[in-house]
Amino acid sequence: MKRFATLLLVSVLGGVISIGAYKIFSETPEKVEQASVFEQQTYVPTNFVNNPTSNAATAGIDFTEAAEKTIHAVVHVKNKITTVAPRSIWELYNGKGQSQTQIGSGSGVIITPDGYIVTNNHVIKGSNEIQVTLNNNKNYIATLVGTDPNMDIALLKIESDEEFPYISFGDSDNAKIGEWVLAVGNPFNLTSTVTAGIISAKGRDLNEGDNLRQSFIQTDAAVNPGNSGGALVNTNGELIGINTAITSQTGSYIGYSFAVPSNIAQKIVNDLLEFGDVQKGLLGVSGGSMNSVVAEKLGTEETEGFYVSKVFADSGADKAGIIQGDIIKKLDDVKVSKFSDLSGYLSSKRPGDVVNVTVLRDDSYETFAVTLLKEEISSSVRLMNMQLENLSKEDAAKYEIQYGLKVTGNDNQQLQSELGITPGYILVEVNGKKVQSAEALKGFLDNYGEDQIKILAFLNPKGQYERFIFR
Known part of the structure; x- marks a missing residue:
């Protein structure tokens, strides 16, 4: 139990x-x-898409007005390039061949009611015929007015009895980082495409050290092949840049695109219309951007600005009183943090313009009124005791290149006896960058000096590529 x-x-x-x-x-x-x-x-x-913190429209920003103002003034630019290529060894031997046509495409911006169009130089370079298509599908044959290869800007003209829709230039100096912008163009032949983003940076130099006066506006508005030459506009529909480049390992947009500031583009347009070429104003100094390394060498705490290492005699800077050792901090009301800030602002000025240059000297700021002088274009330059000159048309055609400098004299016994660089060689690259002209190389040497040259590349008289590394 x-x-x-x-x-x-x-x-x-x-x-x-x-x-x-x-x-x-x-x-x-x-x-x-x-x-x-x-x-x-x-x-x-x-x-959620309609969250006010993630949607520009609900935050009081309306892109529709800017898009409506600009979309009809951005055109589709097609360039036709015709070449003659031999189909056989026999045709090659006899200098004959069959014509082949390639068609490239990009964008352009109508800037006047009578049909002047701004685009990129690389969009129309080498073309035999330029065709422009408006948003209403009307086609026009454009004439090339002029170009500035250094800033990658070209000016076109189309004719009509009617006025064209156009976009007015805005002031790119007043554009602010974080400001909303629209990119309008024709990526991948998709006409009249509008994308939005913000200004990510200003005064961006993609090829620092090659003396090209680059000072791009950087934006995260989506830009792809075909957008080149299109408009970068603010929310008022004003043109503040010409979309020019992207940085990508694939060739397509990955988050960064770059535009030539409107103040530079407008100045180039005015120069081409008034003078037929681009007028460059010379400040008359050389030097480099400040950073922590330079500051340590100079014994200063200043890490921003442009350090003046040389003032050219009888230049505007020399006459105004700027001296070696000054640190340029401002041009007019534009802050100078690096070389591209200085060069970009000067690219919007002409010879004869007066620029107020604020410098830091002995821990105090001084401002000088500098009259910019006309930049003299040099056709020759000396490098390492070699005399180099711009290529003649005959040499350019013989070697099928559009850049480089011909060695016309060599007093450097080491380069001549040990490396075999003799008159007739053509310098094509310095530090991996193409040498566009004697003036460009001279500017590089003025800014950085010969001790910064690490690699030289030449074409020998037989047309063979030779590359020399200096340690």
Whole structure:
């Protein structure tokens, strides 16, 4: 009997424990699930498209007016390049061949009601015929007015009895980092495409050290092949840049694109219309950007600005009183943090313009009114005791290149005897960058000096590529 009572008691206790365990483990997941759902409900709305913190329209920014103002003034530019290529060894030997036509495409911006169009030089370079298509599908044959290869700007003209829609220039100096912008163009032949982003940076130099006066506006508005030459506009529909380049390992947009500032483009346009070429104003100094390394060498705490290492005699800077050792901090009202800030602002000025240059000298600021002088174009330059000159048309045609400098004299016995560089060699690259002209190389040497040259590349008289590394 006792044994039976013991078994009964054990059974009852086991049942109680089982029921308790069931209650605990069956109800707890239900509570966890409710908690999970509650957490999800508080998290998911942060990803909603209509959240004011992630949508420009609900934050009071309207892109529709700017898009409507600009989309009809951005055109599709097609360039036709016709070449003659031999189909056989016999045709090659006899200088014959069959004509082949390639068609490239890009964008352009109408800037006047009578049909002047700004685009990139690389969009129309080498073309035999330039065709422009408006947003209303009307086609026109454009004439080339002029180009500035250094800033990659070209000016076209189309004719009509009717006025064209156009975009007015804005002031790119007043554009601010973080400001909303639209990129309007024809990527991948998709006409009239509008994308939005913000200004990510200003005064961006993509080829620092090659003396090209680059000072791009950087934006995260999506720009792809075909957008080149198109418009970068602010929310008022004003033209503040000409979309020019992207940085990408694939050739397509990955988050960064670059535009020539409108103040530079407008100045180039005015020069081409008034003078037929681009007028460059010379400040008359050379030097380099300040940074922590330079500051340490100079014994200063200043890490921003342009350090003046040389002032050219009788230049505007020399006559105004700027001296070696000055750090240029401002041009007019534009802050100078690096070389591209200085060169970009000067690219919007002409010879004869007066620029107020603020410098830091002996821990105090001074401002000088500098009259910019006309930049003299040099056709020759000396490098490492070699005399180099711009290529003649005959040499350019012989070697099928559009850049480089011909060695016309060599007083450097080491380069001549050990490396075999003799008159007739053509210098094509310095530090991996193409040498466009004697003036460009001279500017590089003025700014950086010969000691910064690490690699020289030549074409020898047989047309063979030779590369020399200096350590």
